[in-house]
Each structure stands twice: as C-alpha cells, then as structure tokens.
Amino acid sequence: MIETPLQASRALGADRAGHSEQAAAPVEIDRVSRTFRRGRRPAVQALADVSLRAGAGEIVAVVGPSGCGKSTLLELICGLQRPDTGTVRCAPAALMPQRDLLLPWASALDNAALALRAAGVGRDRSRQLARPWLERFGLAEFERARPAELSGGMRQRVSFLRSLLAGKPVLALDEPFASLDAITRAEMQGWLDHALTAEPRTVVLVTHDVEEAVLLGDRVVVLSGRPGRVVACIEVALARPRRRADPTVVALRERVLSSLGVGG
Amino acid sequence: MSAGARRALVMPARALLRQWRAALLLATLIGIWELYVDLGGADPLILPAPHAVAASMYDDRGLLWSNFLVTAEEVLLGILVAAVTALALATAMHFFVTIRRAVYPLLIASQTIPIPMLAPVLVLWLGFGILPKLIVIALVSFFSIVITTLAGFASVDPELLKLVRTFDMSRRRAFFSIELPTALPGVFTGAKIAVIVAVIGAVFAEQAGSNSGLGYVFTQALPQLLTARAFAAVVILSLFAIALFCALTLAERLTVPWAHSTGTELGETDR
Numbered sequence: 001m002i003e004t005p006l007q008a009s010r011a012l013g014a015d016r017a018g019h020s021e022q023a024a025a026p027v028e029i030d031r032v033s034r035t036f037r038r039g040r041r042p043a044v045q046a047l048a049d050v051s052l053r054a055g056a057g058e059i060v061a062v063v064g065p066s067g068c069g070k071s072t073l074l075e076l077i078c079g080l081q082r083p084d085t086g087t088v089r090c091a092p093a094a095l096m097p098q099r100d101l102l103l104p105w106a107s108a109l110d111n112a113a114l115a116l117r118a119a120g121v122g123r124d125r126s127r128q129l130a131r132p133w134l135e136r137f138g139l140a141e142f143e144r145a146r147p148a149e150l151s152g153g154m155r156q157r158v159s160f161l162r163s164l165l166a167g168k169p170v171l172a173l174d175e176p177f178a179s180l181d182a183i184t185r186a187e188m189q190g191w192l193d194h195a196l197t198a199e200p201r202t203v204v205l206v207t208h209d210v211e212e213a214v215l216l217g218d219r220v221v222v223l224s225g226r227p228g229r230v231v232a233c234i235e236v237a238l239a240r241p242r243r244r245a246d247p248t249v250v251a252l253r254e255r256v257l258s259s260l261g262v263g264g
Numbered sequence: 265m266s267a268g269a270r271r272a273l274v275m276p277a278r279a280l281l282r283q284w285r286a287a288l289l290l291a292t293l294i295g296i297w298e299l300y301v302d303l304g305g306a307d308p309l310i311l312p313a314p315h316a317v318a319a320s321m322y323d324d325r326g327l328l329w330s331n332f333l334v335t336a337e338e339v340l341l342g343i344l345v346a347a348v349t350a351l352a353l354a355t356a357m358h359f360f361v362t363i364r365r366a367v368y369p370l371l372i373a374s375q376t377i378p379i380p381m382l383a384p385v386l387v388l389w390l391g392f393g394i395l396p397k398l399i400v401i402a403l404v405s406f407f408s409i410v411i412t413t414l415a416g417f418a419s420v421d422p423e424l425l426k427l428v429r430t431f432d433m434s435r436r437r438a439f440f441s442i443e444l445p446t447a448l449p450g451v452f453t454g455a456k457i458a459v460i461v462a463v464i465g466a467v468f469a470e471q472a473g474s475n476s477g478l479g480y481v482f483t484q485a486l487p488q489l490l491t492a493r494a495f496a497a498v499v500i501l502s503l504f505a506i507a508l509f510c511a512l513t514l515a516e517r518l519t520v521p522w523a524h525s526t527g528t529e530l531g532e533t534d535r
Contacts, residue, residue, distance in 0.1 A: 078430045095430040097423055105445050105522040117441065118433035146522055166431045 026170050026202040027054035027077060027093075032086035033227075034072050045227035046072040049086070052204075052221055052230070054170075059196065059203040061217030063210055063256060069228035070206040074172040077204055091202070093170035098178055100159040102147040108158050109134060109143040115166035133161055137195065153184045157191070164199060173205045177212065186244075189215055193241050210260070214252045215242050222259045232259035312492035317499060320492035327481065328493075332500055334477040338394060339459075339466050339504070342401025346458055349402060350409035351451070357410075358417040358443070375407050379465065383472030397469040397477075404465035409454035416450025417443055449523040452516040459508040463501050 029052040035045045046069035054060040062070055075081040078093045094115065102111045109127055110117075112134060116126035134143050137157050147155055156176060163171055176192070177185040189212055196203060196216075207213050213220045214236055222232040234255055242249055294314045300306065301313035308316060321328065353371075357364040379400060386396035420443050428438055470479025478497040485494040517524055 075426070078426075080426055080429060093430065095427050097427055099423070101421060101424045101427055103442065103445070105520070114428070114441075115431040115433075118428055118431040118437060148522070163430075168430075172430075 025053050025055045025058075026091040027052065027060070027204060028087075028089040029053070029073075029076065030087045030089075032076060032083040032088060034069065034076070034081065034084055047076075047083075048227040048229050050223070050228060050230055051086075054202050054204055054219075056169075056202055057200045058218045059205060059216055061205045061207060061213035061220045062223060063207055063213045063220060063260070064223030064228060065225045065260065066208075067226045068223040069226065070223065071174060073228070074174050074204065074206055077170065077172050091169040093172050093204075094163040094166035094168040096160055096163040096171060096173045096176055098175040100147070100155040102155055102158060102162075104147055107144045107146060108139055108150060108154075111147065111158050112139075112161045112165060114162050118166075130161075130165060133165060136198075137161055151184075152180050153188055156180065156188060160192070160195070164195075164201070170202045170204070173203060175207055176205070178208060185209075185212075190241060192216065197240060210253050210256045211244055211249075214249055214256060215244060220252075220256055222256055232256070234259070309489050309491060312495055316492040317495040320490075320496040321499065324493055324496060328478070328496060328500060331476055331478050331481045331497075332504070335463075335466050335470070335479065335501070336504060338397045338469070338477065339401060339462050339508075341394070342398045342466065343405055343455070343458060343462050343508075345398055346402040346406035346462070347409060347451075347455060350406040350454070350458075351413060353406075354410045354413035354417065354447075355439075357414060359439075371407065371410060374403060377403070379404060379468045380472070383469050386469075387473030392473055392475060396472070397466060397474070400469035400472075401462045401465040405458035405462040408457035408461070409451060412450040412454030412457075413447050416447025419450070420446045445520075448520050449516070452512060452520065456509055456512050459512060460505050463505045463508075467501065
C-alpha cells in the first residue's frame, strides 16, 4: 500500500521521537492552569491542570462543553496568552478562527495570501505564491471574488488556506465548522481530512462536535466543564478517510460522549 | 473593477432619478411659499417670493458666482484641513490611551465654543485673509470625522487582530492593512456630516470679517433690504452642500464598494 504524505510524516515524527527521548513534540502542554480576573468580579478559572501533547503531524481533537477553556487552550498554544502555572512549549502556531474573519474588501486570493503579506512578501509575489493553493483547494475560479460572494464552505476553505500559508508547523483550529449547516459541515470535514493528508501539519482541533473529533483526530482529548480538566484521552487508531457509519467510529463516539457524561 | 466602477457611476444616476419624491415635495413647498407672498402674507422686502429669488440669481449671477468661488475655496480647503487633522488625531487617540483620555474632553469642549464669538476674535488676531475662515471651518467640521473614525477603528474585530498576531503581522501593517480599511466607511460618514456644517461655518467666518464670499454677500444684502439676493446666496450655499454630499457619496462608492454590496441606495437604508 502506498503511504500518504501524512502517514509518512507521522511515521517520521514517531521515528524522531524514538531516536531521541529529548526531541520535543511540536505541542507540549504540561499541567497548565489559567484563571481570569476582571476587576471586582469573581475570578474565572478556565483551565485546571491540563496536559496535552501533539507529536509531529498528529491531529489532536479537543472536545468539551461550552466554557471549558478550549479557546484559552488555543490561545496558549498560539502564544497569545501565558499560563498562570505549568508550561507551554509549542512550535510556532497559526490560528484558524471559528468565524472566517475574511477581509470584506479583499479578494479570496488576497485573503488567502494575508499571512504572506504579514511576513513582508510583496503583493504580486504573495498572489503568485497563493494562487496554486487556491487551485489545489478547488477555489481557482473564485480567486477574484470578495468574501460576500462566496458560500460559507468556501469562506472556511479560504480561511483555512490563509492559516496554512502562514507556514507554521502547528495549526490551531477553533471550531472551524461550527457556523456551517450540517451538510456543508460534513463536506468540509471530508475536505479537511483530505487537505491535511496532502499537507500534513500538527493540528490541535477544538470542537463541540464529538463525531467531528472522532472522524478527524488521531487522539481525542475530552475536557470537563469549567474549569476545564482532562477527563479522558482516547486514541483513534483508524485508517482514513473514516466513515461516520463505521461501527468503530460509532463506538468511539459513544465512548467520548459517555466521558462527557452525555448519552449512554 | 471596471464593472464595479461603472455600477458605482450608474447607480447614483438612477438614485437621482428616483428622487422624484424630493422634487415633488420641493415644488409643493416653493409653490406654497410663492402663493403666501403673492397673496400678501408677508412683505416681499422681508420674505422675497421664490420668483424674486430666482430673478436675483439671474440678475446678480456675476456677483454671486465670483463670491461663490471664494466661499467654495474656503470650504474645500477647510474640509481638507479638518480631514487631515481629524484622521491624525483619531489615529493618535486610537493608538495611545493616554492621548485619548487627555484629548476627548477638550474635543467635546471645542464643539461648544460659540462660533459667532470666536470668529471675530480670530479676525482681529489673524486679519481678513483666508486663515481665520479655514480655522473656523475646520473647527466646526473636524469633530464628526474624529468621532466616526474612532468608531470605525473600534469596529475592528478583536479576534481578527489576534489572528494576524499569530501570523506575526506587525502593529504598523495591521493598522494599514486592517484597521484603516475597516474605518474607511466611518471616515466617509463623518466627512458627509462635516461638509454640511462646513458651509455654515464659512458663513459665520465671513460675517465676522471679510470682503468677499457668499456669507459677505448675505451680510451686505440684508441691511440694504436686498433680501432676494441674500436668499439667492443661501440657495447657492445649500446647492453647494448637497453637491459636496453627493460627491462624497460617489467617492465612497468607488473607494469602499464592499460596504455597499448589499445594494443600499443613495441616502436610503436596506429594505
């Protein structure tokens, strides 16, 4: 069987770890706590003693109820916040936000190239670099379209591409498909799986959607309600692409749900 | 782009055609006014009939035109000064909390200064030239631009700024490529308000001390009971303000077309 680039990269990551115990994983979060204090209001503890590790090329899905500190976790990974206690050691990470946050005045191409522009690449050159990616992601005919002219799914693809082109080894995806309708979301999950197979990255995927976590993650980390604590860490050792009707997928989904205290 | 530009040019033309309601209302009001004066409701020396105003506009066209050019220059330069000052101030206030906290009360206070009091002082101080006029016009018109530009900066999604920080975008680049374009529709809104008050400011400034301009014509005409001429000057000022407003609307369409892609018409809100 031919190895996909993703599997190859994962093997490489595992290999590296095997050769040297010191080789750090791209994402290593160790016993991190984070509390927010705002004026006289009572302090809110977002995360309590959370540990999480993602090896090179691994996709770690994080699920949990609302307010379990998932967004805080991603901001820690991206270096937008610092932990109160514990350590965060992460390779440079680019965020992909829940809402697409595309610039309404810029074309799909220029939106996708935003991270290149941020890095100081000139306008023409950044377009030149981003164009083949739009083609690869099936957006070639829409490169001149403004976000208002794109469908929700297309906007999320441009948003993903924009974060991907930041060229960071780690991608922090914050509920990337939460705002899409069920059909588009299912399509986009398949699409993301394919895109990450073609272009492997270390991914921390935060989601509300347990099925999405099982379909896309190599591992599913389950957080409790506020403050977020790790209540389960479930390995998903299944070949890709995964089918949602697959009995193993269904069983894993039930396991995640029961660790969240739902269903059963 | 060319299609967008064409649409931006055609749409205001269509919108103007759609202004028949405004034309109808205006014609009715002028008709009532004409009848009221003609039937002896008011002394024509105090309230000239519309036909007298129209006649004055024709008879005094040379005088009105040359003085209009003076006022137009003052207003345009004054708005330019106001816009530059307002953008610089809003940017400084946006970047530095200290400046914002320090300047905001003064900014509001600046708008409470009675212009009929300030303008003569400026004339005594700076003379009959254009400088005191520019100061008065800029003073009355920069405020709205500062406020709407600040609101524009504040409307930038904080999540977007977080996102581009993960792309290592510099503060400077984030300002020019994200915050400034986001604030641009707000700048136009402020400028549209500014052009209207700028015209009023110009009249006050000219009344305080000048030897030309429509405000001067107005001030000279009234004591001579040339009320039709005074009204003609006011009509021209109104038309000028409307023209400036429309020009800004057009410029806005061309510069920030994304803010209008929902098909909002000139001066109308979404239906």
